[in-house]
Amino acid sequence: MKNKLIFLACIIFIAIILRLSALSKSLIENVYSRFFYKGLAGSLNKISGKFSFSLGEILLVIFIILLILFIAFTVKNLITEKEKLKILFNFLYAIVCTAVILYIIFMSFWGLNYYRIPLTENYSDYMEREIDNEDIYSLAEYLIKDINNLKSQMKYQNINTNFQALNRMVEEDYKNIFEEFDFLNMHYVRTKPIKSSKLFLYLQILGIYNPFTFESNVNILIPYISFPFTIAHEMSHQIGISYEDEANFLAYLVCSKSEDLFIRYSGDFEALLYLLGQLNRDENYGHLIDNLNDETKKEIREYSEFWKRYSGELSKVSKNVNDAYLKANSQKEGVQSYSRVVRLLVYYYRSKNII
Structure with a gap:
């Protein structure tokens, strides 16, 4: 005893x-x-x-x-x-x-x-002015223009949406962010498919990082448009990024710096969803949507309908568990921390003098 x-x-x-x-x-x-x-x-x-x-x-x-x-x-x-x-x-x-x-x-x-020290510290010079709706509208307009441009180019090319092919490409693309964030540079490996992906759909989990085996895992039954962004998100956890908004931010940067049109499109698509989620449904919002090409608008509707099919009590329990886990690990906003990527995107594009 x-x-x-x-x-x-x-x-x-x-x-x-x-x-x-x-x-x-x-x-x-x-x-x-x-x-x-x-x-x-x-x-x-x-x-x-x-x-x-x-x-x-x-x-x-x-x-x-x-x-x-x-x-x-x-x-x-x-x-x-x-x-x-x-x-x-x-x-x-x-x-x-x-x-x-x-x-x-x-x-x-x-x-x-x-x-660890938040990534926002890298943009401290651009944090003095509060973020308002005008910043988010400006960034959304920028992304919509890029999305429309990418969509028009994709019409004339064969687009690879295979998970394993995208996995290899994103793994290679990850090296691009180390030019800007050299302190994150370390050995990493590509993600792995989750065998029980169907269950994870009902839990509404796109991917998960296992800190005990250092493995980044991705649900291979999610909409293919989310593959590159989700792969990049889970790989960011592998290189020591824990906050979900920072993981989303790095995922976007990895996608945006890729030479592959579809990978860039996936990053823009996911980032735009977060931006639209932060805006009021007013006339300006309607103007943004009107400027978006019809194919992407259709994909947004299909994306929303897809996840509604897997919404239920199990997904609510999963959300509450994830919320509690994040709050217990220094993320006060819980599951809402994912959407705080908008803040980082605004700071980043302020530093590039784009908005």
Whole structure:
């Protein structure tokens, strides 16, 4: 009993130290994110990257099976054995220890990236003026012009919408952002398809990063128009970007710098959806939509209808769980943090003197 309590106290102490280290963003950025994480993830993803399937999915299934068996074994002992308090103590002890150890691994392997210096600091000179609807309208107009131009060019070219082909191209395109964000440069590998993609549709999850196996995974049943953007989003988590708005921002930049028309179109399409979601449905909004080509308007309707088909109680539970997870990891806006990419896009295009 004494040894068990000492062990529990030790791992709790380690967990507290890790959490306290997160109070210094400078320490996390310069020591953990730019040094320790790069070395650890850059080495271990070389191993997980050798497998074409997701190791994380397999480990999750094994963990769930072991947990069910452990609970069943404990219930059986509670029924058949006399020392019920001892059995119950051992059960709770094992659960608490497992939770603390998983927390330590999570924080050490990736979680501390939630406390690094935000990417907005790169655009501090452009943050003095508040973002208003005029900024968002101007950026939306810019993207609509680019979308219309890309759509007209795509009519005369063969467009590759195959997941694996796009996966390879986005992996190559990722190198382009390191010219602007050299501190993010590290070894990374392409994403992997999620085998249980149908389930993830009902959870309304497009992709997921597994910090225990350093794998970026993508739901291969989502609308093909989202493939490049989602691939780039999940890969950003792999290079140490934890905030969802920053992951969306980097995903857009990767797509926008690609030579492939469809990849650029995917980035513009997803960014435009976020911008439109921030605007009031007024005359200016109607003017924006009127300027958008008919094919893209149709794709937006189809995109919305697609996700409505998978909306239900399961998706609500998934949203609430994700919301709680994000809030617990320094993202106060929860699931709303995804849409905060608009802020970063405005700062970025201010720095380019486009808006």
